[in-house]
Amino acid sequence: MKLIKTIAEMQQFSKSALRHRQKIGVVPTMGYLHEGHMSLVDMAHKLADVVIVTVFVNPTQFGPNEDLAKYPRDFDHDWSLCEKRGVDAVFAPEPEEMYCPDRSVWVTEEKLSRGLCGQSRPVHFRGVTTVVAKLFNATLPDVAVFGQKDAQQAMVIKRMTRDLNFPVEIVVAPIVREADGLAMSSRNKYLSADERIRALAISAALREADAGIKTAGRKALCGLAESISAKIAAASGRVDYVEALDADNLEPASESTRCLLIAAAAYFGATRLIDNVIINLD
């Protein structure tokens, strides 16, 4: 497995693979890898000949009061997980390699990124779209795999890829959960034992919502977000948002909605967690 630290070397690696007619799959991550990320690696192996994992804690997607400095890092563990899973190259640039001091270019998405996480994290998605554009140009993938846990991020990146015509297929892989239902996340590490238990309220409430709609159909939609919020609050979670949206455009769910996204974000202690479920209404 190759460790690549510079963009020039990364592009060279990928161009050489392309010349050998190999299909390149990339899994962009911020490191501190877990089985959620590894499921994306497995998916990439199914779709491509060469699998690249990028490990980069991207400063531009953190707001000034967010957890950039204390975001968990463990490169040795990341490296060994990638090695075990047959990754071909890990691209792990330093921030100085990715961003020039006088940089002045942003990629922005102006519709899908406004609500949900974009509301409480106003600069977040501008950082995400910009760094993903850069990572696409560094790794030159045929396919890129993202996790459904970051549902809005996946939609924003799909839109960016479409609107800027990146020659990249975006694949979104299902959420991977702990045995008790908690969605896997690098940020779960922040949770105290007590918070960890209470945080299960999010996934439990989403699971109940899913079951409710599967039983009662669209009429279960009425008051659904409020009911999920109440369940999270009952576990002393501080709700950032719970929304039932059209999964195709992130507009509020309506009569014409065929695929529903219920997305939730809540704080347990100082830790902000997100989770979601997609439900077919047909």
Next chain:
Amino acid sequence: MKLIKTIAEMQQFSKSALRHRQKIGVVPTMGYLHEGHMSLVDMAHKLADVVIVTVFVNPTQFGPNEDLAKYPRDFDHDWSLCEKRGVDAVFAPEPEEMYCPDRSVWVTEEKLSRGLCGQSRPVHFRGVTTVVAKLFNATLPDVAVFGQKDAQQAMVIKRMTRDLNFPVEIVVAPIVREADGLAMSSRNKYLSADERIRALAISAALREADAGIKTAGRKALCGLAESISAKIAAASGRVDYVEALDADNLEPASESTRCLLIAAAAYFGATRLIDNVIINLD
């Protein structure tokens, strides 16, 4: 020579060239081609094995009161010029192919694009960077050739390419002029015979400034922009801007400036013309 109308076909064409280890050069244009554009094609031939000319009048770089609707078009002439000059493919998509109705992604450059043309054309460079990013992803070039006549545009595109890590070398080719000095431009077609003669004031004033600095050195810089403006105004040109800037960063020229850009924009009748000269101060 191949005519390509869709992004998918364009990408396929370029990927096939890359697999055959051919170097791809692209010349992005808005059509209505003249010898200025053809000099870019010649340059591309020197640097690449396969030369693509894109012909697309990009709506997003025109402001609401600008000349999008009446921008000159003559595809048959463009086609025959490209054919004579050994171009391999002309990429000429319709606006509907380039822009989805629900598009929501922009590429923006926030420093170099603010002054000069960015001041009087506030949405212009956002449209340019966005469409060039799209054209890069459609044509997948190794090298892209732009004209020095659009000096600010060339700098903004270089910055975008660097900051988003497009694997593309940006080459800027010198201004091509008519025999009497007028910088070649598709917009020259708008000029009446009288305007055409008076418009020579721009290139003449820039030429005199160049000569003045070559004779007197940096001290000729004092009052230079005002003097050029006065000469353009004396020919009944309405000056948009005349500025003497550091060619490396578009900051006002200073003691440390080693390479000077004198850039001018002025209206003759309803036609806005731009021109510039780069002068080495060492």
